[in-house]
Amino acid sequence: xxxIVLLAMLVGLSCCTxxxxxxxxxxLGMRPCExxxxxxxxxxxxxxxxxxxxxxxxxxxxxxxxxxxxTQPLDLKKIDAESAKTDIKSYCTASPQAPYYDAVIPIYNRxxxxxKPPAAAPAETAPTAPAPPGSx
Numbered sequence: 001x002x003x004i005v006l007l008a009m010l011v012g013l014s015c016c017t018x019x020x021x022x023x024x025x026x027x028l029g030m031r032p033c034e035x036x037x038x039x040x041x042x043x044x045x046x047x048x049x050x051x052x053x054x055x056x057x058x059x060x061x062x063x064x065x066x067x068x069x070x071t072q073p074l075d076l077k078k079i080d081a082e083s084a085k086t087d088i089k090s091y092c093t094a095s096p097q098a099p100y101y102d103a104v105i106p107i108y109n110r111x112x113x114x115x116k117p118p119a120a121a122p123a124e125t126a127p128t129a130p131a132p133p134g135s136x
Contacts, residue, residue, distance in 0.1 A: 028054045029101040033092030036100050040089070052085060055104045062108055074111035 028036075028051050039047035059076060066073040084107045091103035 025058075025101070027057075029058055029099070029104065031100055032096065033098050033100055033103060034096035036088075036092050037096060048085060051100060052081070052088075054100075055084070055088065055107075058101060058104055059108045072113040074108065075114045076111065078111050079107065 036047065036051050039051070059079070063073045063076055087107060088100075088103040091098070091106075092100065095102065
């Protein structure tokens with residue numbers, strides 16, 4: 001029953017959330033942090049799962065667009081999910097009117113760039129056998 005209430009709350013509020021003009025996006029991450037905090041009180045595990053799934057898609061999308069923006073992709077494998085979730089909750093508690101994505105951007109920005117693998121050493125050529133006597 002609680003998940004129905006949470007779903008109704010998330011869907012019902014979508015018409016009422018104003019999105020800043022510069023942000024062209026959809027989904028839970030466009031909602032104010034206050035909505036995330038309210039959802040956590042109703043159904044913590046579901047709310048965290050849904051919102052964090054949006055955050056993962058958001059940072060993946062930013063990473064895919066990095067070359068088009070002439071920036072280096074970042075190493076998403078370096079995200080510590082539990083630490084990120086804690087940081088997001090702290091941000092949203094301190095900034096309830098900020099959009100949820102504002103809590104995610106700092107997590108992305110502090111990641112290292114993807115390091116290029118070291119260049120492969122040139123392959124050594126096998127020594128050639130000496131030519132047989134009288135062949136040359």
